[in-house]
Amino acid sequence: MSEKDKKFAAALDSDSRRTPVRLAFLTRRTSPHVSVKDEPFVMTWPDALFRIMVAAQLVAIALVLVSLLWDAPLEGLADPLQTPNPAKAPWYFLGLQELLHYFPPVVGGVLIPTLVVIALIVIPYFNVNIQAEGLWVRNKPQRLRMLAIVTAALTVFLAVLKVWALLAATLPMAALMAWSAGVTPDAPNRLRRWLFSKPLSFWIMTWFLIQAALLTIIGVYFRGAGWEWVWPWSE
Amino acid sequence: MARSFQNYLGDLRESRVWQSIFRSGSGPSNLHRSQAIQQNLYLHLFSVKSRRSSLAIGVTWYLGTLSMVTFLILVATGIPLMLYYHPSVPQAYADMKDLQFAVSAGLFLRNLHRWSAHAMVLLVFAHMFRVFYRGAYRPPREFNWVIGVMLLLVTLFLSYTGYLLPWDQLAFWAITVGSNIMSAVPLLGPKIRFLTLGGNTVNANALLRFYVLHCVILPLAGGMLVGIHFWRIRKDGGLYSGKSGDESQPQVSQPHE
Amino acid sequence: MGLAVERVREMGRKLAALYRFLFGDSVRAFGSLSLILLVLLAVVPAKDYFREWIRIQSQYLKLIRNRGDAATLQRRFQGGLQQVWLPRLGVVDRCTTCHVALREASMADVSLQPFRPHPVIPHSLDQFGCVFCHRGQGAATTVEEAHSSTKAWEQPLLPARYLESSCGQCHQDAPPGTPQLNRGRKLLASYGCVNCHTLLTSSGLSPGGARMKATDDPPELTHIAQKTTREWIFAWLKNPQAYAGSATMPNFELSDADARDISAFLIDQSTPLGPAVEAKPPSSPPGADDPQAGATLYGESFCASCHAAQNAAGILTGGDVGPELTRVGSKVRPEWLLAWLRDPHQLDPNTAMPHYRFNDKQLGLLASFLESKTDSDFTANVHLEAATKEQIEHGRTLVNERGCASCHQINGIKRPDNFAPELTAVGSRPLAKIVFAPGVPYDLSSYLEAKIREPHSFGTAMKMPKFTLATSQVEALVTALLAQTDRGATVPADLRVAGHPESDYQPAGSAGKLMDDLRCFSCHSINGRGGDMAPDLTSEGSSVQRSWLLDFLKNPNTLRPALIRRMPRFNLTDAEAAALTDYIMTVYQTPAFDSASLPASSFTAEDREHGRQLFYSKYACQSCHIVDPNNDKGYIGPTLTVVGVRRTAAWIFHYLKDPQALRPATLEPNQHISGEDARALTAFLMAQTKAPPQQGGKK
Missing domain, CATH: 1.10.760.10 (Cytochrome c-like domain)
Known part of the structure; x- marks a missing residue:
């Protein structure tokens, strides 16, 4: 059956452009803001909903499979007198717990998480984030100097406090930033060009993401009794 | 075979019973399809049309959808789990044993709940980063981003409160470690900790509090925020597709509205 | 070759077509994924159906099908999940789900587990459930989880040889069915374990429990210089069992220097006792009479009732109330021995040894007989220089470190409190709190066994000395320790069986003093106080005739000649014997009947x-x-x-x-x-x- 033989659009062909039923009521009194753009729309039912359902089923299948194969952990009855060593928080808080290893509780447990949450909330309220201009597009020498100063200060600070885990992510990050700064938008290296176009918020968020992932992984796999460093394969 | 099945389906759709339930009627016309969305309480949160570009997998990775799916799985498994659970010491732990050894499919239920909870935390984080990197927080979607951050916190607290409920060593000490961080808050720290735990240590009161938070307060809060989150997606112009000119358009007018 | 490629391509095309058919568009994908999800969800009840216990129950039904008693067994068989639920004891035991034939006495011929019937015990199986005695995880319905030590349950099944320990959780008396437990408890006291370790017998008596008392009677060392030599102390410290195989003093595995310094300190702290020990020569020189006279007196006095000694064949015979005397001549100074035999209470008011009324001749005979029991090898190689101040001070430090004063009284050293870990709840000590020596299986009974056998395998810093114990003694001790669970405190009071509280009965008057002097209670028991070596005398006055008793006290002849342990002759005066007889005849009357009836x-x-x-x-x-x-x-x-x-x-x-x-x-x-x-x-x-x-x- 070819496309032309069809009298109706097939069940899934709900492209509102191709299907003929299209109504618009425009009266003189109301003038809705209609911007006609070259943007194809589809009907939510069935296109979007079926895709959503497929996605839902995929994750459900994956989770059912995991649940059939692996049992949820359960240890002995809670005993306040018997402290396991190490006592670990749930994995998503292990980054925080790792921070507590380096900083006093007020900093690692209260100040940093609060600042992170506040920082996340205010992201969309800063024009610099909204405009998202590439970091190196303007004032490059000045900004490179700024980068150098901030990196140096951070390095000294973290080194004094012996926060090697944070330092390990910060230094390569700064190097990457400096590396991406040294090109024009039409340079041959695509990765470098792509990084060149990234705004400050991208760099900060990426730094945060890598940092959080690193701390969490260390907390989950590399910490043993007394929060000492252990290799996960050493047991 | 397929043909007759479709006929059969068509007959069903035209029956009075079907039509009394789904008033929109059905058919391949866009009118019917619009009504399928508009006249359904839950689907009404969607707009009738979606931008085709926003449906591509590479755009959103469906992370928001998947977060919601895990949330629904958690509700669906959490409610039967509540039937077998007493928030008391040490019965809570004995209930875990009953689920594992005596209740039919009890262990599967618990497994699914636990793994889905981990998956949800992971997916919500991933969703947040995806939204950030695509710049989908830009106006007019700023506030929806803020709601998203709140939902992240609700998710974390849901998972954290649920962590205590099995009342095993893992639960007890994870919560003890976490609650000790609270007391580091200047001035109010110990008070906050006392309020959260209902005492100075993780004990039966803490279990009851966490149970109520986990099963009533946080799911309700999450559900409400999710409702607003979805509604705002629509009111802020549908899923962000990343095309230029899309921003700053508060709402694309739709037919039949 | 080309054909093969073509076939692979064809296969690929077919697979692609299948993929398009199943997942070609989102509707098809939705349908196919729905099916997959449904199939996966159907695995969940299927997994339930293939659970271990269901297989075991059908195995049981197959097993009994062809038996003569099949009809009865089948009628009594209850399928499905079974459990013993005792809320009062916190028991939820599902063991009977697999152990289906526990109550089927007719299955006694079956040796295949889990279908063996339970042996007959004094309690009903429903009174305590299973885990109360056997340990393991009662709630579990898989073999692995129920029997073994897992992350969620540390207590594996108790090995059968320690099962008696579970009785001891409630029983503080000594039930006849638990000889190993009773023996272990006695050993805890008689080896002085409870001198260093606090051990509260938690059941019954008082809310906190009563502290178990040691019965090993370790000698005071405050006057040791008068009793023995520094050389002997040194050799003894190095290896107590070389002096006396039955010695309960443990081997501290001391170095020569440490033994030298401790012996120096002990001699240094010793104070003179006073006039009691004086070098009085025996009035008649030893050996003047029949050379066998000393041995005869030793036998007639029935010293062997309490003291053991190796005979010529090297076999140890005699009682274990007093110390072994095989090599006593190498140990004690003659003047001390003489004073001791004359009146031991002058030297040690707490000794269990009676005051024999030996005359000077008898004293001389006995002393020379005992002094002849020497072993020149024991101290032959010990040559000690005079002790320096530093050595004495070092000895004092060592005595403190090793906790010698936990058992012995020593001048200038305070008895340490809680020198060793408390053992009151050792039977339920969490494994996570235990440091296991390499090679020791990860369970409590193996740990206790290893710890008692080889304390130093747990680290050279461990202070616990090595005791010389037979395997059966170790197992008895482990049994007694495993009985010390924290259940003792949580079991309802009506289930606990208290032990017999120790009586502090003291007979009155001059007869009482006399009985004390003769240490009657070392062997006889009266009104709940005393030893169990000789008959209970609580109703002795009702049971014997006065004339016989008077005669017996003066000259205890043989009631049961086959026994080694017999009533010794104390050489009582007529007045003493009469006073004692009068007291016994008057006071120790049973209320059950009148002894004067039936003349x-x-x-x-x-x-x-x-x-x-x-x-x-x-x-x-x-x-x-x-x-x-x-x-x-x-x-x-x-x-x-x-x-x-x-x-x-x-x-x-x-x-x-x-x-x-x-x-x-x-x-x-x-x-x-x-x-x-x-x-x-x-x-x-x-x-x-x-x-x-x-x-x-x-x-």
């Missing part, structure tokens, strides 16, 4: 003759007892040839009617003898007053 005059010759017939025919008493040594062959019970001299008629009468009422532990069967028969038998027995003519065959 001998009330029996007639017919009574006696009737009694003889009953004795020999109706009750066949001669199968255990001897009345006529020429004909009777009963050796199980005591010989009754002179019972009419010893016993009161009233005692015999009431004893015949119900032996256990008067002697709960006696072997004598209760034959429910009528009053008439008992009276006749009593008449017959009371007539047995003549000592038998000496038989040639006496051994």
Whole structure:
């Protein structure tokens, strides 16, 4: 059956452009803001909903499979007198717990998480984030100097406090930033060009993401009794 | 075979019973399809049309959808789990044993709940980063981003409160470690900790509090925020597709509205 | 080759078509994924269906199908998940889900687990459930989780050889069914474990429990220089068992220097005792008489009732109340020994040794006999220089470190409190709190065993010394320790069986002083106080005749010649013997009957003759007892040839009617003898007053 033989659009062909039923009521009194753009729309039912359902089923299948194969952990009855060593928080808080290893509780447990949450909330309220201009597009020498100063200060600070885990992510990050700064938008290296176009918020968020992932992984796999460093394969 | 099945389906759709339930009627016309969305309480949160570009997998990775799916799985498994659970010491732990050894499919239920909870935390984080990197927080979607951050916190607290409920060593000490961080808050720290735990240590009161938070307060809060989150997606112009000119358009007018 | 490629391509095309068919668009994908999800969800109940216990139950049904008792067994079989639920004890035991035949006595021939029936025990299986005694995880319905140690459950099944320990959770008495537990508890006291370790017997007595008391009677060291030499101390410290194989003093595995310094300190801290120990030469020189006279006196005084010694063949014989005497001559100074034999209470007021009233000649004989028991090898290689100040100080430090004062009294050293870890709840100590030595299996009983056997395998810093124990002793100790669970505190009070509280009975007056001087309570028990070596004397006044008792105290002859441990002769004066007899006859009367009833005059010759017939025919008493040594062959019970001299008629009468009422532990069967028969038998027995003519065959 070819496309032309069809009298109706097939069940899934709900492209509102191709299907003929299209109504618009425009009266003189109301003038809705209609911007006609070259943007194809589809009907939510069935296109979007079926895709959503497929996605839902995929994750459900994956989770059912995991649940059939692996049992949820359960240890002995809670005993306040018997402290396991190490006592670990749930994995998503292990980054925080790792921070507590380096900083006093007020900093690692209260100040940093609060600042992170506040920082996340205010992201969309800063024009610099909204405009998202590439970091190196303007004032490059000045900004490179700024980068150098901030990196140096951070390095000294973290080194004094012996926060090697944070330092390990910060230094390569700064190097990457400096590396991406040294090109024009039409340079041959695509990765470098792509990084060149990234705004400050991208760099900060990426730094945060890598940092959080690193701390969490260390907390989950590399910490043993007394929060000492252990290799996960050493047991 | 397929043909007759479709006929059969068509007959069903035209029956009075079907039509009394789904008033929109059905058919391949866009009118019917619009009504399928508009006249359904839950689907009404969607707009009738979606931008085709926003449906591509590479755009959103469906992370928001998947977060919601895990949330629904958690509700669906959490409610039967509540039937077998007493928030008391040490019965809570004995209930875990009953689920594992005596209740039919009890262990599967618990497994699914636990793994889905981990998956949800992971997916919500991933969703947040995806939204950030695509710049989908830009106006007019700023506030929806803020709601998203709140939902992240609700998710974390849901998972954290649920962590205590099995009342095993893992639960007890994870919560003890976490609650000790609270007391580091200047001035109010110990008070906050006392309020959260209902005492100075993780004990039966803490279990009851966490149970109520986990099963009533946080799911309700999450559900409400999710409702607003979805509604705002629509009111802020549908899923962000990343095309230029899309921003700053508060709402694309739709037919039949 | 090309064909193969074509086939692969064809396969690829087909797979692609299949993929398009299944997942070609989102509707198809939705349908296909729905099916997959449904199939996966169907695995969940299927997984339930293939659970271990369901397979085991069908195995059981197959097993009993062809048995003769199949009908009964099938009728009584209950399928599905089974559990013993005792909310009061917090018991939820699902063991009976797999162990389906626990109550089927007719399955006794089956040795295949889990289908064996439970052996008969004094409790109903539903009274305590399974885990209470066997440990393991009762809630579990898989073999692995129920039996083994897992992350969620540390307590694996208790090995069968330690099962008696579970009785001890409630029983503080010594039930006859738990010899190993009872032995272990005695060892804890007699090896002085509880000198260093606090151990509260948690059940019953008082809310906090009573502290178990040591019974090892470690000697005071405050005057040790008068008793022995520094050389002996050194050799003893190095290896106590080399001096006496039965010594309970553990081996601290000291270096030569440490032993040297400790011995120096002990001699240094020793104070003189005063005039009691003076070098008084025996009034008659040793060996003046018969060379065997000392050995004879040692035997006549029945020293061996309490003291052991190796005989010529190297076999240890004798009691374990006092120290072994095999090499005593190498140990004690002669003047101390003499003073000790004269009156031990002057040197150690707390000793269990009685005050024998030896005369000077006897003292000399006995002392020289004991001094001859030497072993020149023991201290032969010990050559100690005079101690320096530093060595003495170092010795003091070591004595503190090693906790010597936990057992021994030493001048200038305070007895340490809680020197070693408390053992009150050691039976439920969490494994996570234990540091296991390499190679020790990860369970509590193995840990305890290893710890008692080889304390130093857990680290050289461990202070616990190495005790010399046989395997059966180690197992008894582990049993007693495993009984110390924290259940003792949570079990409802009505289930606990308290032990017999220790009595502090003290007889009054001058007779009481005399009994104390003779240390009657070291062997005899009266009103709940005292040892169990000799008969209980609580009702002695009702049971024996005055004349016999007076005679016996002055000259204790053989009641049961086959026994090694017998009443020694204390060389009492007439006045002492009379006072003691009067006291016993007056005070130790049973409330059960009047001992003066049934006077001998009330029996007639017919009574006696009737009694003889009953004795020999109706009750066949001669199968255990001897009345006529020429004909009777009963050796199980005591010989009754002179019972009419010893016993009161009233005692015999009431004893015949119900032996256990008067002697709960006696072997004598209760034959429910009528009053008439008992009276006749009593008449017959009371007539047995003549000592038998000496038989040639006496051994």
